[in-house]
Every structure is written in structure tokens, then in C-alpha cells.
Amino acid sequence: MTSFVSDQSAATVIIVHGAFEHSGRYDDLASQFHRDGFDVIYDDLPGQGRSPGKKGHIKSFHEYIETIQKWIEKADPDKPVFLLGHSMGGIAVIRTMQKVKPQVEGVILSSPAAGILNGAEKPMEIASYILNRLSPRLRVKASLQPNLITRNEKVILKDEDDDLILDKVSIRWYREFKQGIKEAFRHTDQFPDVPLLVMQAGDDRIVDVSKTKEWFHKIDLTEKSYKQWPGLYHEIFNEPEWPMVYEYSLNFMQLQLKKTKL
Template identity: 35%
Template sequence: MWKWEAEGQPKAVIAIVHNAYEHHRRYAWLIQKLRNGGFHVVTTDLPGHGSESGRKIHDEPFESYIDHVKKMIDIALHDNLPLFVLGHGLGATIVMHILQREKLECAGFIFSSPWLSMKHQPSKFSGVLTKLSSSMKLNHDITIELLTRNTDMYIEFQNDRDYSSVVVTSWYREMHSMMKSIMYHEESIYDTPILVHTGEEDKITDISYAKRWLLKQQLSEFHYKEWKRLYHDLYQEPEREEVYLYIESFMNNILRSLGYIV
């Protein structure tokens, strides 16, 4: 677990749950923006991800991701400040799954580009996935060009030895099972403020599922934003400053409603 303290007086804590295949260092820009905005930031690398794991093939049970995220949230609550949870991609999906199981003591949630229906599949095996051995390797082959239009990120990403989209078939099946369980869950999550935002030109997921999920929930406060022209990684896009201001406004409005001076 890692924690960065706010510049000046903190007004809240934000816990970041990263996407599949990557690690927390890809959020360095966002972390600094949040610190400048008065937020403590807590994050972690999911099991099997990041430099400490040393893994190049993902075969981790999804329950290990869930347990890890819940521990991070518990740590973030120790500051006795309002807590927001930001989940991106599969990270958003994991937090959604937790919310179906239990109530988290959070001020609000931000879900960007959640994985609820995949547009980009492993090309060679997508049609025969159910027939493959559980231990067979698949390359999801999510490249930087599919994630962002920001060419400044391309060199940095291509030199990233800790990014790997190679998985075993059982991992990929479990991912699809989690997505289906979220979309077909009949009961609403508990009433809590939620922002879901996606990129109009997302190459990885079918963004219509994110909107459908949000509208199914019986929430008194929710926001949906579809960013024109943007790809999957909203916090890496050329317009990321605008994206940041949008999520900061969401959090500040909630803090005001809770009686905090922002």
C-alpha cells in the first residue's frame, strides 16, 4: 500500500483501484493533481500486478483482488476524513462487485471506463474460449494505441516492463463471470453518490453497459459523463486536465453537501 498526503490541509481521502494488467505508477499525474487539490491519496498494486509481483501471466483468483481492495479501503478510512473510491477499468468492476455484497463507509464513488462488456477480445481465441484448457495462455493484446490518443504516453508505456496483458483462460472466464453477475444483479446497491464516466471512442469496452448499469441503480445522486473523442484511459488522454476538474467538482459538491467547507 502507498499513501501520498495532500498539499496543505486535507479535505478528504481518495483510494485508487487501477485497471487490469497495469500498476499504480501509471496514475502519477492524477495522484499529484489530487494532492494539489487537497486530497490524501491511497493506492496499491492489485495481486499479481506491479514490479513487486514479478508476474508476466495473470492467473490470480478474483477473490484475491476483492480482499486486497477492501484492505486498502480499511486503511484509507483510518484518517477519519471523507473517503472517495476511484476505480478505473477492471478496478471499477471490482468495486462495483463489492458494492453488491456490502456497504462501504464512503462519501462517494467514481467509476471510469468500467469493464462490463468487452469490445476488444483476444482475437485468436474469442470464438472458442469455453472449449479451451483453463491453463492455456491468452494475450488480450491491449496496446497503448487502444488505450489513449496521447502520443506522449507511447514511449513511456512501451518501456514499461510491468505491464502485461497475458492471462490464462480461467482468469478470462472469471472476469466475464464477474461482469455478468454485475449486469444481471437484480437488487440495487445501497444509496450512495456515484459518478460514471466513459470515453466516446473507447476501444476496449462497450460503454453502453456502464450507462445501463448506472440507470438500474436506485440512487438519489448519480452522474454520467461520456467524453467526446476520448479513448479508454481518461486520465492519460490529452484532455485529462478537463477530466480531472470534472471529478474534483463532483467530490467538492459532495463534501459541501456533507457540511464541509471546500
């Protein structure tokens, strides 16, 4: 687990990365949050990065929920906590909120994977139901092209040489991910009344923007905000315009912290 902790920090940000990637890709973001007065906790989700076990494989989506819950428990209990989930990590955060209902000050979702563009072809989609029973650990090619997730050339070049980025995932992982999305929609009424900021890439080549909006509008909260970033690709925190995205997130968290002092 990676953490930036200071006695002077006002709150804790827990960062949950997306599919195929790993927590190390968030080092710069975590450092920036820490410079701006936040503790930061983040690590690799099961089956990804340097986490133990078979790469690209999970037995259940609940493994992600349990992992996020452990990260929350690692945070300073005397400081407010914010959850930030990107893409599949956004779905994992949603399901954690619905299932565990942790005490957090706010939730930020970055291009949450409420709907996938260009998923498995229909024959493979059908076959995956059968293979999930017969050979759930079977891994298939399913990588994300760096130039489809960001327009940032530096990030693209770095990702092309990153051995920790997955290019295969198991049949069980795929089915559990899909089920996680279904559950996120099915249990919108179970999402606790916590301030929510959803930020969606406007030119997303990975997730279906309309599904992000659909999920957002189903959620009944006292305070929720939707911000779409025109022209930005999927990884809004890696785009050339990332300072604006970061500032928007920072303002959201600082506003919530001000409310606690009123």
C-alpha cells in the first residue's frame, strides 16, 4: 500500500484505479493531493499491478469492495475521507458505497464504467457465460490502447513500456465486472446520501457517456454534481487539461470540508 500522511493534513483521499492498470499510474496525482493538504491512500486492486494472485483474474467483484473497505479502515479515523474511483474503479466505489455504506465526506467518480463501448463480440459474449462455469480462469486478450484513453503523448509513451499494464483478463473477471455494472444500476436506492461529483470525459472512447448520465440521474441525493469535460479522452486526470480537472476535484473536496466547520 502506498500512502502520503501528514499530521497537518485536513482529510484523506483514497484513490481506486481502473481496469488493466495499476496504482503507480496515480503517483503524480497522489503527490499533488498531498501537497494541497490531504493524506492519500492507494494500492493495486486484486489481480492487477503487483497484487498477489493470478493477474487479470478475480473470483468475485466483492474482492474489490473488501479491498476498498480495508483502505478506508487504514485512514486516520479523526479525519474526513473522500473516495475517488476511476473507470472500473468508479464502479467498485459505487458498489462499496451501496454495500458497505462507509462514513465518507464525499465521492468523486472519474469516467465511471457504467457502460462499455466496443465490448466483447456477441459470439464471445455468449460463450463467456459457458466458459465462466467450465474455465473461469481462462484469460483472453483484452487490452486498452494507450492512444484511446488519453491524448497526452508522454503518458502514451510511458504506458507502452509499462509491464504492469494488463493485456489479458479472465472470463470470470469479465463476467464479474459486467455483473458489478448491473448491480450498480440495480441498487441505486442503496447509495447513501453522500455528496457526489461525477466527472465524465466528453470524448470517451472506452465508456458509454450516456450510461454514466443514466446512472447519475437515477441517484437520489441531497447534493450531486455532474461535470462533462468536452474533448477529453477517458483518463481525465492524464489529459493535457488535467490541471483544470484536478482543480475541479479539489474545489469539491474543500467545499465539503468547509461545510463540516459551519
